[in-house]
Amino acid sequence: MQQIADSLKVDLIIADPPYNIGYEYDIYNDNRPDEEYLDWTYRWISAAHRLLKDDGSIWIAIGDEYAAEVKYIAQRKVGLHLRNWVIWYYTFGVSCQDKFCRSHTHLLYFVKDPKSFKFRAERIRVPSARRLVYDDARTNPAGRVPDNTWILRPQDIPNCFQPIEDTWYFARVAGTFRERAKFMQCQLPEKLLARIILSCSDPGDIVFDPFVGSGSSLVVAKKLGRRWFGCELSPNYARHAQQRLDLAQVGDPLEGPDDPLLSSPSTPCYLNIEGPNQRQGDYDEQLLIQCFLSVNDGFSVDRLLADPVLSVRFIDACSQAGLPGRPVDWNLALLRLRKQKELRSGCTKRTRLPRQDLEPILFGAEIALRKLLDQGYPSLDYILADPAASIRFDDLARRLAPGRPTWHYRWAALHLRKRAHSKLPSILNAYQEANTILSGNLVLLEPGIESAINEEPSLYYVVQKPGARREPIVVYIGASKYIKPTVVNLVKSRDHLAALCRRPGDLFVKLVPAGSKMSNRELEAFRYAEVQRLRPELNYLAKQSP
Ligand SMILES: C[S@@+](CC[C@H](N)C(=O)[O-])C[C@H]1O[C@@H](n2cnc3c(N)ncnc32)[C@H](O)[C@@H]1O
The missing domain is CATH 3.40.50.150 (Vaccinia Virus protein VP39)
Incomplete structure (x- = not known):
């Protein structure tokens, strides 16, 4: 001064x-x-x-x-x-x-x-x-x-x-x-x-x-x-x-x-969509279901909420039908009714996002979801139901892994949640390298590193070195069969990633090839086990119990 x-x-x-x-x-x-x-x-x-x-x-x-x-x-x-x-x-x-x-x-x-x-x-x-x-x-x-x-x-x-x-x-x-x-x-x-x-x-x-x-x-x-x-x-x-x-x-x-x-974290006001946001009595459920079926084009509730075009159509339909409340209330009510027979029979089309499209952006969706949950949003369902929250999610996910339609990011987040809750094969013992993961082979995240990468299914560890006095820490763990485009995205977003970390410091990546015979589910099991072991600060899965 x-x-x-x-x-x-x-x-x-x-x-x-x-x-x-x-x-x-x-x-x-x-x-x-x-x-x-x-x-x-x-x-x-x-x-x-x-x-x-x-x-x-x-x-x-x-x-x-x-x-x-x-x-x-x-x-x-x-x-x-x-x-x-x-x-x-x-x-x-x-x-x-x-x-x-x-x-x-x-x-x-x-x-x-x-x-x-x-x-x-x-x-x-x-x-x-x-x-x-x-x-x-x-x-x-x-x-x-x-x-x-x-x-x-x-x-x-x-x-x-x-x-x-x-x-x-x-x-x-x-x-x-x-x-x-x-x-x-x-x-x-x-x-x-x-x-x-x-x-x-x-x-x-x-x-x-x-x-x-x-x-x-x-x-x-x-x-x-x-x-x-x-x-x-x-x-x-x-x-x-x-x-x-x-x-x-x-x-x-x-x-x-x-x-x-x-919206302070852990207060129950919207922790649970059955909680105080519930306004069941206010709704004519049949009318809400009709609104959904009039616009869903055969797709599921999840797909409708993931897809901004379908979401807007649903909100318009509810608004024209004179349903009380706001878009977030209609969406939450729809989520509550998701398992009802009538809704299910109206969902005839499946949504598929090919793995080569999904995997290179999965880290963006996961980190965006983790950040919003850390800020006090209670769940992925709530984020998808609340138009303002979902825009924040899209914005962050897109900054990290740019170039995809909005619904891909939201679908990737839904995919993650499904995986977190499904039973994965237990093959942890085969994983020899886990405990030595930080020793050696750390490559600085910088343009050009992808040229030396073999395209084979791998776990990738994003590691931060917060300075000479501190130990390197794993901030994110991902897995991909399409490792090259994934690393290209990581490199592009390295400044955004660094800014989202709790501590300052350069970012590195360590790749652990998992063998070309490994199935998708096995690869995900490896990753999930590693996330549970190291609890990296940017993984959504680290917030899920094993
Ligand atoms: C309480 S923290 C500020 C936190 C900040 N308000 C924030 O939101 O992150 C105080 C900061 O003052 C810095 N600091 C201490 N002495 C300073 C000095 N003489 N000149 C400039 N910065 C100094 C410390 O390194 C530390 O980052």
């Missing part, structure tokens, strides 16, 4: 500094004597103050340990003006037995001039009344020590957590992705950052982040059409953030559930 010229001024600073709590960053030492940390805090806040435009704002995220000191330094020593002390309430805090569990972070909102600043309340006010968290024994089992933000049954306070208030509910990224513990557990959610950026800056304004980390604030600034730049001490984190930034485009949708209270 000291090197930035006086002539460059920014509209908004979002600072999420290290909290001095002993967090394990790759370079920064987060365990300093109090005085040193506070002196450093004073110096970076002063430097930030110098960078701010006269009507600029600065938001500082900080933990309990130093919230009071940071406020004091910013106000009394640097001369900023506090406008809000926001509490970001995230639940799923670390469980404690002998005191109340922490479930919040402080977001201190300062301006340079208390009489001249931007605050665009109209952009963050939303009219909808919230449906609140459902009772769920798994997320809040009886006897758990309560969090330190006390809200006695939020269900009883229908208007709590309005965006205009200073207690904000957003699911923690780490809560959604438990596996994130080792890299950027402290990543801020995009929707939370969007609230700050939308309210305190205008399109075209400059947003600056002095502690970029995984790049979340800059990614959101870019998506929202702001100009952006930042500083990051760790070259490794900076590279990962740059990859995320390269992939983000102005206008891209923000990550994270639309209504965090509705």
